[in-house]
Amino acid sequence: MxxxxxxxxxxxxxxxxxxxxxxxxxxxxxxxxxxxxxxxxxxxxxxxxxxxxxxxxxxxxxxxxxxxxxxxxxxxxxxxxxxxxxxxxxxxxxxxxxxxxxxxxxxxxxxxxxxxYVAPSLTPGLFVGVSLFSFLPGRSASAWVKLLTLGMVRAKRLRGVTQWDNPAVRVHSRLGPMRLVGRVPGGHEYDERTFVYETDLSDEARVARAMLRGDAALPAVRIPVTDLLSLGTLLDRAEAGARLELVPPGQDDGHVLVREVPPG
Ligand SMILES: CC(C)(COP(=O)(O)OP(=O)(O)OC[C@H]1O[C@@H](n2cnc3c(N)ncnc32)[C@H](O)[C@@H]1OP(=O)(O)O)[C@@H](O)C(=O)NCCC(=O)NCCS
Structure with a gap:
């Protein structure tokens, strides 16, 4: 591919x-x-x-x-x-x-x-998603400008910040599964519903399948975006080392789609 x-x-x-x-x-x-x-x-x-x-x-x-x-x-x-x-x-x-x-x-x-805009970080290949917006709805413009910007800066991994209930979760998951990292270092204006995720960009074929929504839907637990208690527990577990990810399309009908990746 x-x-x-x-x-x-x-x-x-x-x-x-x-x-x-x-x-x-x-x-x-x-x-x-x-x-x-x-x-x-x-x-x-x-x-x-x-x-x-x-x-x-x-x-x-x-x-x-x-x-x-x-x-x-x-x-x-x-x-x-x-x-x-x-x-x-x-x-x-x-x-x-x-x-x-x-x-x-x-x-x-x-x-x-x-x-x-993705900011360079101290770790080679790792960029931080800072600002993504689109005023061209209905044509996946933000997913494309994000992917092409990451290509332009030669990013291999991305850490980004978003909210469970932000429609942007569907955009971010166009680039692949969003591994949960944890809460935002230093806090955030919308702290109670905000989290850090990481996307691995090293496998181009996998990113292409995600852009096309071409992978078979992975089994996932559906958690309401308003269930901040359960979502907070997920972040606790991610911070403690559990490998949890939002699987594409990331969000569906007021729920996020979460799966735990078995170790190894
Ligand atoms: C989020 C944003 C970037 C999306 O812009 P866009 O790419 O033009 O949006 P599109 O119309 O192409 O939709 C992209 C996806 O979001 C979904 N979506 C868009 N608006 C939505 C809404 N209000 N509710 C649910 N889903 C929505 C679309 O269904 C689509 O899903 P799909 O990719 O599975 O088909 C844009 O709304 C925006 O600029 N928001 C304000 C800034 C912001 O929140 N940025 C993200 C910070 S993390």
Whole structure:
């Protein structure tokens, strides 16, 4: 199944010719990036020379995340200086409300439709998912911009933070099973329903099957996303070493789908 992700990525862009992949970050990192992840060309835009695009990203991030949107200095110091944001660009008319109105762009002007930022970490190959959003519903735009951004930065593993009841669980599980790591170090604004997960990206064929939802459904226990007691117990067990994962599609009808992987 080698090269399967390249075929899937090409099919995604062939079906949506108005979308293109770009990156916004500091020029110093360009040689470290793969600007053709899964064969999709990335146009890298220097953050040093594209302040207007950075402002557009800031506006959309704050719209997507409300009270916990990125502050401007964090965008500069912790996104654009150390890394690169992956962007799906499109004509502004494709954006869902209220993003379109907020940006005040004419219909055909280029806009950010979806974006992903993953931060580099001290552990080689391990990146941390920081911000993922999409204003292009109904076409798996966030799963694609996430996968292609991870390819662009050459990530092998991802640790991310999400909430049991966030529809994004279905997006994250497009890249494969989400192993439960535990609670968020240092806490979180939505602590009681937030957790850290890890996705292993080293097996491209497995990621491709997950993107297609091609694997047979694994046996899983269904736990309501509101059952915070049971979900908290899962995190206790994960923190104590149990191997627990959310299996694709991760979430279904108000439940998360959990399985315990036997040791060995
Ligand atoms: C979560 C988000 C990124 C998804 O955007 P998207 O990729 O355009 O979403 P899509 O319409 O393609 O849907 C993606 C999946 O989520 C599911 N989904 C989307 N909205 C949903 C909702 N309100 N309830 C349940 N499921 C939902 C879709 O059914 C789809 O599932 P599938 O992949 O199994 O078919 C977007 O809603 C967003 O930007 N949210 C705010 C920011 C955020 O929470 N980011 C994630 C932080 S962890």
């Amino acid at each position: 080698a090269g399967e992700l390249a075929s899937l990525a090409q099919a995604f862009f062939a079906a949506a010719p108005e979308l293109s992949l770009q990156a916004l970050g500091s020029g110093v990192h360009v040689p470290s990036l793969d600007l053709s992840p899964y064969g999709i060309p990335v146009k890298h835009l220097l953050a040093e020379h594209n302040a207007e695009l950075a402002r557009q990203y800031l506006t959309l991030n704050q719209l997507a995340f409300g009270g916990i949107g990125v502050p401007r200095w964090v965008l500069s110091d912790l996104y654009l200086l150390p890394g690169a944001i992956g962007l799906l660009r499109c004509p502004a008319r494709l954006l869902k409300a209220p993003a379109r109105e907020r940006l005040l762009l004419a219909d055909e002007e280029p806009a950010i439709g979806a974006a992903c």
